[in-house]
Amino acid sequence: MNFAYSPKVEDLIRRVSSFMDEHIVPRQRQWHEEVHAGRYPVSFMEDLKALARAEGLWNLFLPHLSGDEPGTRLTNLEYAPLAEIMGRVSWAPEVFNCNAPDTGNMELLHMFATPPQREQWLVPLLEGKIRSAFAMTEPDVPSSDATNITTSIRRDGGDYVINGRKWFITNAAHPNCKIFIVMGKTDPDAETHRQQSMILVPAGTPGVKIVRNITVMNHVSPEGHCEITFTNVRVPASNLLGEEGSGFALAQARLGPGRIHHCMRSIGAAELALELMIERAQERKTFGKYLHQHGTVGEWIAKSRIEIDQARLLVLKAAWLIDEVGAKAARKEISMIKALVPQVHTAVCDRAMQVFGAMGVSPDTPLADHWTWGRALRYADGPDEVHLQAIAKMELARGKERLGATAAYLTPPLRD
Ligand SMILES: Cc1cc2nc3c(=O)[nH]c(=O)nc-3n(C[C@H](O)[C@H](O)[C@H](O)COP(=O)(O)OP(=O)(O)OC[C@H]3O[C@@H](n4cnc5c(N)ncnc54)[C@H](O)[C@@H]3O)c2cc1C
Known part of the structure; x- marks a missing residue:
């Protein structure tokens, strides 16, 4: 068993650490000042993202890029020490386009999106142009058991209509959050693990309302952990992610x-x-x-x-x-x-x-x-x-x- 990192990973560790020391840690104070003054995203975020991308420190989390997407191809094992360095500063992962919940959402789209869905949502996410949220948890049911969720996703002609209430939806208050991946039930009568589906709901679709950004231990996160209502939200049937019943x-x-x-x-x-x-x-x-x-x-x-x-x-x-x-x-x-x-x-x-x-x-x-x-x-x-x-x-x-x-x-x- 070899516990040493490869020269390639050692080099990346050195480069991510230097980037943190030079560009991120010195801006901690400014980040807090701007966020407290209500400026979010902070004024320097896009410049830092451009710099990280130019230095090849971009999308380090995604091991299975197919070829043309921007990013460095690393295994999960190779990515681990780099994520660790980013974890030292709460807002650092976004600079490298490696922040939650976007990374999980990009993985999901990468695995299951149709070519038009990839073009519309995955490409801008990989470019860092938009942000995303994943909406599963509901206030009215114990959501650690995802079979409990009640949000309905009902087929109506060429559309789906979504009704439900979600909460603690991370990133939903981010001004660049443009897409919600919503989990709900398309068939409450199906077998327990085939009732759920996931659907792509663009932010700003009529009927989507951000009710509040919930504080966590009285701590406000500018990207948000939001309560959201979906009232008769209508999206085309082509927005379904994967097939009906595959949500779980x-x-x-x-x-x-x-x-x-x-x-x-x-x-x-x-x-x-x-x-x-x-x-x-x-x-x-x-x-x-x-x-x-x-x-x-x-x-x-x-x-x-x-x-x-x-x-x-x-x-x-x-x-x-x-x-x-x-x-x-x-x-x-x-x-x-x-x-x-x-x-x-x-x-x-x-x-x-x-x-x-x-x-x-x-x-x-x-x-x-x-x-x-x-x-x-x-x-x-x-x-x-x-x-x-x-x-x-x-x-x-x-x-x-x-x-x-x-x-x-x-x-x-x-x-x-
Ligand atoms: C900061 C933050 C960010 C979050 N971001 C998101 C997000 O982006 N999207 C999203 O959909 N959700 C998000 N969540 C919600 C999170 O996923 C849920 O809180 C979690 O799944 C638990 O669901 P629940 O809160 O409904 O708890 P419940 O299901 O009501 O469970 C309550 C408690 O019951 C106990 N319990 C449950 N099952 C068992 C068991 N089998 N054995 C023993 N005890 C058990 C546990 O102690 C548990 O804490 C976030 C939560 C937080 C705090």
């Missing part, structure tokens, strides 16, 4: 890569939190000792190092498996990282915040923002418990196949 399967296909990208970025956020914690612990003294010299703080540093490295190795294994055998066959490992990594992300940020004292909860470090996002990730793309249940189910199925195999390891009762 499409959702499964989308969530594989989407989940792993979140985890890769989370590792970057945790790594930054540990770096901050280490620096702060070496700068400040209480009771005659530097903070790291107090046993508890030293232990937090060590624990964080262990947890991050464990999480990273598991993420890399999941990425390697997706490359080798596909997301479906890697579903256990994808669930494992989705259940683990956001917890490591928040645990490490939490320790770092504590080491910073009151400053840790202020906006003067990135820790509070990173903690908030890590906490939210414990729901996004499925809550921890659903992934744990899925892992247990797969392990139990394996145990059933091997039933009796452990008998030889039992010690027979000893008798005198």
Whole structure:
């Protein structure tokens, strides 16, 4: 087993890191100032995107480009360390056209869109000219079980008519968000996993209303996590993505890569939190000792190092498996990282915040923002418990196949 990155990936790591140091990190303050002043997208975003694209640091996430699309062709394993670097700054992924939920949506369109749908939506997304949203979750039903969703997609002549209410729809407040991929039911009487379909709804279609941008732990995200109503929204039948009844399967296909990208970025956020914690612990003294010299703080540093490295190795294994055998066959490992990594992300940020004292909860470090996002990730793309249940189910199925195999390891009762 070789843990080293190839020279090609080492070169990309160096280039993405330099880009972050030169163009992104120095603009953190300006980004916050402009967003607070209501300017979004921020004034320098398009220039930075053009620069990243010119440097070949564009669409790094999409491994299976067919040829003419802009981007660098990398495997998931090769992309992982780059996503990690981008994850250090919340708005950085957009600069490289590698941000959620667009990456998952582009993967979905790449796999299932018809040629006209690709032309209309995938091409401008790959160019970074528009943004997109994925609308599945509903306020009125437990949406971690996607079979519960109730939004209706009803055929009417040459059109479909959509009615329903969604919420927490990321990106929907982005001024460049031009397309919603909406999941609903085309046939509520079909077999449970064949009732759902996905349909493309252009933003601005009559009947689409953004009700509010929901704050996350009282934190406003300018791209939005929105509540949206769809009232008699009419789109041509050709806007259906895949075939009628395939929505559930499409959702499964989308969530594989989407989940792993979140985890890769989370590792970057945790790594930054540990770096901050280490620096702060070496700068400040209480009771005659530097903070790291107090046993508890030293232990937090060590624990964080262990947890991050464990999480990273598991993420890399999941990425390697997706490359080798596909997301479906890697579903256990994808669930494992989705259940683990956001917890490591928040645990490490939490320790770092504590080491910073009151400053840790202020906006003067990135820790509070990173903690908030890590906490939210414990729901996004499925809550921890659903992934744990899925892992247990797969392990139990394996145990059933091997039933009796452990008998030889039992010690027979000893008798005198
Ligand atoms: C910041 C943020 C961004 C999001 N972005 C999007 C987006 O862009 N598009 C979108 O469609 N959705 C999005 N979501 C929604 C997210 O996918 C859902 O919140 C998630 O799927 C859970 O659904 P729910 O909120 O309806 O919880 P419910 O389904 O009501 O579940 C509630 C709780 O029940 C428990 N639970 C559920 N099932 C089990 C089980 N099997 N075993 C044990 N306990 C269980 C869990 O603790 C769970 O948290 C986002 C959420 C957040 C917080």
